Amino acid sequence: MIGYLIRRMWQMALTLLLILTVTFLLVQAQPGDYASFYVLDPDLPTEVKEQMRATFGLDRPLWQQYLIHMRNTFTGNFGVSFGHFPRPVMEVLLERLPRTLVLFVTATGASFYIGFLLGKAIAWRRGGFLEYAATISGTTLFTVFTPAFALMMIWVFAFKLGWFPVGKFLDPLVWRGSDVTANSVFSLMLITALAFAVFAFWVLFALKRKGNTGMKRLSIPIILVAALAIPLVWALSGIGTLALDILKHMVLPIVTLTLISFAGTMLLTRNSMLETIREDYVMAARAKGLPEKQVRDRHAARNALLPVVTSLIYSLIFAIDGSVIVESVFSWPGTGMTLLEAVRSEDMPLVMGAIVFIGLFSLLAHVIVDILYVYLDPRIRYQ
Amino acid sequence: MSVAQTDPVLKVTDLTLRYSTRQGEVKAVEEVSFELAKGQSLGLVGESGCGKTSVANSLMRLLPDNARLVKGQVWLNGEDLLSLSDEEVRRFRWRRIAMVFQAAMNSLDPVYKVGQQVIEAIETHGVETTIDDAEERVARLFRLVGLDPQLMERYPHEFSGGMRQRAIIAMALSCDPDVIIADEPTTALDVIVQDRILRELKSIQQELRMSVIYITHDMAVVAEVTDRIGVMYAGRLVEFGNTADVFRAPMHPYTAALMSSFPSVSGERRPLGSLSGEPPNLLDPPLGCAFHPRCAYATEVCRRESPPQVSRGQQWAACWHPLDGQTSSTGNHDAY
Numbered sequence: 001m002i003g004y005l006i007r008r009m010w011q012m013a014l015t016l017l018l019i020l021t022v023t024f025l026l027v028q029a030q031p032g033d034y035a036s037f038y039v040l041d042p043d044l045p046t047e048v049k050e051q052m053r054a055t056f057g058l059d060r061p062l063w064q065q066y067l068i069h070m071r072n073t074f075t076g077n078f079g080v081s082f083g084h085f086p087r088p089v090m091e092v093l094l095e096r097l098p099r100t101l102v103l104f105v106t107a108t109g110a111s112f113y114i115g116f117l118l119g120k121a122i123a124w125r126r127g128g129f130l131e132y133a134a135t136i137s138g139t140t141l142f143t144v145f146t147p148a149f150a151l152m153m154i155w156v157f158a159f160k161l162g163w164f165p166v167g168k169f170l171d172p173l174v175w176r177g178s179d180v181t182a183n184s185v186f187s188l189m190l191i192t193a194l195a196f197a198v199f200a201f202w203v204l205f206a207l208k209r210k211g212n213t214g215m216k217r218l219s220i221p222i223i224l225v226a227a228l229a230i231p232l233v234w235a236l237s238g239i240g241t242l243a244l245d246i247l248k249h250m251v252l253p254i255v256t257l258t259l260i261s262f263a264g265t266m267l268l269t270r271n272s273m274l275e276t277i278r279e280d281y282v283m284a285a286r287a288k289g290l291p292e293k294q295v296r297d298r299h300a301a302r303n304a305l306l307p308v309v310t311s312l313i314y315s316l317i318f319a320i321d322g323s324v325i326v327e328s329v330f331s332w333p334g335t336g337m338t339l340l341e342a343v344r345s346e347d348m349p350l351v352m353g354a355i356v357f358i359g360l361f362s363l364l365a366h367v368i369v370d371i372l373y374v375y376l377d378p379r380i381r382y383q
Numbered sequence: 384m385s386v387a388q389t390d391p392v393l394k395v396t397d398l399t400l401r402y403s404t405r406q407g408e409v410k411a412v413e414e415v416s417f418e419l420a421k422g423q424s425l426g427l428v429g430e431s432g433c434g435k436t437s438v439a440n441s442l443m444r445l446l447p448d449n450a451r452l453v454k455g456q457v458w459l460n461g462e463d464l465l466s467l468s469d470e471e472v473r474r475f476r477w478r479r480i481a482m483v484f485q486a487a488m489n490s491l492d493p494v495y496k497v498g499q500q501v502i503e504a505i506e507t508h509g510v511e512t513t514i515d516d517a518e519e520r521v522a523r524l525f526r527l528v529g530l531d532p533q534l535m536e537r538y539p540h541e542f543s544g545g546m547r548q549r550a551i552i553a554m555a556l557s558c559d560p561d562v563i564i565a566d567e568p569t570t571a572l573d574v575i576v577q578d579r580i581l582r583e584l585k586s587i588q589q590e591l592r593m594s595v596i597y598i599t600h601d602m603a604v605v606a607e608v609t610d611r612i613g614v615m616y617a618g619r620l621v622e623f624g625n626t627a628d629v630f631r632a633p634m635h636p637y638t639a640a641l642m643s644s645f646p647s648v649s650g651e652r653r654p655l656g657s658l659s660g661e662p663p664n665l666l667d668p669p670l671g672c673a674f675h676p677r678c679a680y681a682t683e684v685c686r687r688e689s690p691p692q693v694s695r696g697q698q699w700a701a702c703w704h705p706l707d708g709q710t711s712s713t714g715n716h717d718a719y
Contacts, residue, residue: 280489287445287484288504288554289476298503299492378538379493 001374004382008370012363019359020073020352024066027343027351033058034082034346056082069352078356079349083342089353092338095183097357098190099169100323100334102250104361107257108319112312115262119269119308120301123277135270138263146260146322150329153256164252167331174245185242192230199226253330257322261315268311272304279303306377309369316365320358391418391458392561392594393442398455400437400618402447409665411437413618414455419562419611422592424585426605426626428641429615430662435598438615439564441465442480442596444472460561478508481555483548483565485598490551491539498525498535501554508558524553529583545576552584556591563588566598581608602645606630614638617663617673624698632707634693634700636678672703680704 035053038044044052053059057068072079078089118138122131141149158166165171170182203219234240276282277300285299286292324336331337335354342350373380400412412434419425427435440446442457444464457464459479467475484490491500498521505517522532528549539547548568555563568584569577585608588595597609605612605626612629614622614637622635633639643656660677663669669676675685682703690701 280484280486281492283445284484284490285492287443287476287482288507289473289478290503290507291473294507302494303492377494379540 001382005367008367012360012367015363016356016359017070020070020355021066023351023355024069024348027346027348028062030346032346034348037345065348069348072349073352073356078353081342081347081350081353083345083347083350089349092350093335093353093357096334096338098183098186099332100327100336101361102190103253103257103323103327103332103334104316104319106250107254107261107322108312108316110254110258111262111319112265112315114258115265116269116301116305116308118262119266120273120296120304122266123270123273123304124296124300134266138266141259142261142263144260146325147329149260150253150256150326153252154329157252165249167249167329169249169333170242170245171249175242178239178242180239180242182242182246185239186246188239189243189246192234196226196230199223249332253326253332256330257319257326260322261318264315264318265308265311269301269304269308272307273300276300276303306373309372309376313362313365313369317362320362390420392421392460393419393596394456394458395438395442396456396458398438398441398457399453400434400441400446401451401453403449403451404666407666410668411450411618411665412441415615415618415620416455417613417620417623419594419596421561421594422589423611424588424595424597424609426597426599426609426612427615428599428602428605428612430600432662432665433615434618434665435600435615436485436566437618439482439566439596439598442562442564443476443482445476474508477504477555477560478510478558479560480562480564481558481560483551483555483563483568485566485570488544488547488571491542491547493539496536496538497542497550501535501550501557504554504557510558520557521553524556525550527556527587528553544572545580548572548576548580549583552580552587556587560593562594562596564596564598568597568599569604570599570601577604578607584608602642614641617668618665619673619701621674621702622698622700624696628696628698634695634698634705635674635702636680636704636706637674638700639706640677672701 033053034056035049035058038052039049050059057065060068069079078093081087081089081092084092115138118130118134122128122134125131154166158164175182200223203222231240234243279300281303282295282300285295290298320336323334324340326332327334327336328340335357338350339354339358341347342354370382374382395418396416398412398415402409402411415434415438417425427438429435437446437450440450441452442464444467446452452465455465459475464472464475491497495503498518501521501524502514502517505520510517510520518535521535525532525535530546530549530553534542534546534550539550542550548571552568555565565584569580572580581604584595587593588608595608597604599605609626612622612624612626613620614629614635616637622629622633622638624634629638630642633642637658640656640658644658646655658677663673663676669686671687672678672681672685672690675681678685685703688703690703692699692701693705695705
């Protein structure tokens with residue numbers, strides 16, 4: 001296993017190098033460079049233009065620029081952003097990365113969960129109303145033009161109904177006069193969510209595994225109490241309104257991302273279930289007199305899960321793609337929007353930095369899913 | 384083999400099953416009736432597609448959606464299984480009738496430990512109260528079927544074919560059922576493992592005084608392990624009797640043909656017979672006796688009218704021209 005991981009790391013580094021090189025070439029293939037915007041200004045004297053190009057290193061030959069960017073990237077300092085001068089790339093990204101991660105992880109998690117539940121249900125009872133409703137709406141949402149759909153969501157829920165804000169990360173009016181930064185509040189929110197997830201997982205699985213039936217019955221109430229206690233603590237903490245403001249801004253982009261991506265998991269689960277339902281061990285489970293729900297969940301769906309988990313990667317990558325569009329439509333200042341801006345203005349250091357993070361994220365997701373596979377399917381072992 | 388005095392554990396009367404398909408209605412099982420006493424073993428034999436597995440699945444009430452039970456009753460210890468609600472059937476499965484599956488290779492769920500899958504059945508039916516007791520029980524069962532109890536912690540893919548079959552047998556025994564149905568229990572195994580498992584199954588059956596139904600097309604299996612034999616053809620039971628009697632002197636020409644197509648190791652040398660033709664299409668079975676197109680003894684009456692049931696001691700056959708045992712061209716050899 002350790003040897004396998006080390007080999008995977010090498011492969012990841014190589015893949016990342018390739019991604020970065022291709023990105024660099026693609027961005028350079030655009031006409032002009034970052035300084036072009038200023039160079040076209042007739043009021044600037046030629047020496048200033050030249051000096052400007054030299055400041056950004058744009059006067060050097062392309063291969064030298066490539067090597068400089070590569071050195072910066074692989075030594076982990078990424079350099080200074082052209083567009084956000086003089087802020088270092090690292091600082092810009094660290095501010096925006098958590099916002100994107102929250103979007104990705106929540107939307108992917110939600111769409112995977114919804115897709116799996118629906119797929120399981122429609123495969124088990126074929127030909128029902130649910131199957132037609134879920135398949136038609138799911139495929140429609142999956143294939144719809146994302147920006148148009150996102151704008152529709154804004155039009156309906158933010159503009160017409162006024163339930164949610166139109167876009168952005170927060171509402172400045174709410175934050176006026178507060179002495180905390182948005183990022184510190186957001187980090188606290190993330191830590192709370194993570195702690196709750198770990199706690200719920202521990203209650204559900206650690207206690208269950210002990211075979212203690214009394215605790216098993218208590219696990220759901222315990223989680224519910226914790227889930228109720230968290231908003232209470234936040235409301236009393238004084239920054240509750242600020243957190244609520246961020247939460248309100250999060251809802252629409254997450255719902256939109258979830259809606260456009262759940263159908264993939266749903267259809268895959270459905271097909272995979274239709275295979276496993278015919279397996280002999282499902283028949284055997286039924287012959288053993290297990291309740292139908294147990295036959296479906298513990299045997300048919302559990303085995304149907306295996307190919308679906310592989311697709312988790314694709315839905316993650318789909319979410320990353322989607323996030324560039326969705327973040328732009330909702331003006332959500334995350335990595336996706338940053339990347340789009342940086343590419344358009346040829347802010348090379350920022351492009352490289354954003355690509356490194358997005359690339360690392362998807363490569364790591366691959367490794368995580370591969371490792372997850374070992375736990376899901378006992379037949380798989382890595383040497 | 385005087386087992387007929389006790390009350391039957393299982394009594395099947397006039398079981399008739401149809402499958403509706405796009406081509407029409409398949410008459411899979413037609414008026415099958417038999418009894419099984421405690422501690423007795425019955426072999427249901429016949430070619431593929433003659434309705435053996437459909438009978439077994441009816442006993443478990445594990446039928447596909449397009450199956451329809453037209454008539455008949457299945458009495459298990461005086462309780463009519465076919466009138467139970469789905470939930471009652473669920474509780475009753477495995478606890479009262481368990482099954483050793485046709486495809487033992489794939490009957491274990493690949494993602495759970497083998498022991499856990501046996502415990503699952505025990506937990507569902509509440510046979511033992513605690514996990515420790517259940518584990519102890521599984522260990523005992525594993526020892527009974529000749530598996531190391533340590534193997535409980537292994538996954539199915541780590542088992543060989545024979546080990547899986549043993550695990551399935553242990554699983555079938557786990558809730559002390561009244562009847563075990565063994566559907567082609569050893570088809571996928573090599574002959575040596577097959578023989579050992581059959582012998583063990585037989586000794587377990589005798590030790591625990593269980594009733595077992597073997598479903599097979601292999602006459603050798605039937606000869607080795609069963610007390611009674613039922614020969615099926617085209618969804619009907621065509622001959623029934625004590626295994627020894629049937630092997631000594633089959634009454635139905637089909638039984639005789641089946642037996643002549645299997646070699647006998649200890650018997651006299653003889654050419655192997657083969658039965659030409661195919662089993663009839665159950666969408667539209669032949670009139671009269673379903674076997675008449677392939678039967679050497681068929682006459683006009685066989686083509687027109689259903690055959691009567693002819694008895695000889697405890698043995699009976701549904702035939703217009705039953706063989707009397709002496710003139711049979713293929714009888715007179717002992718398969719043991």
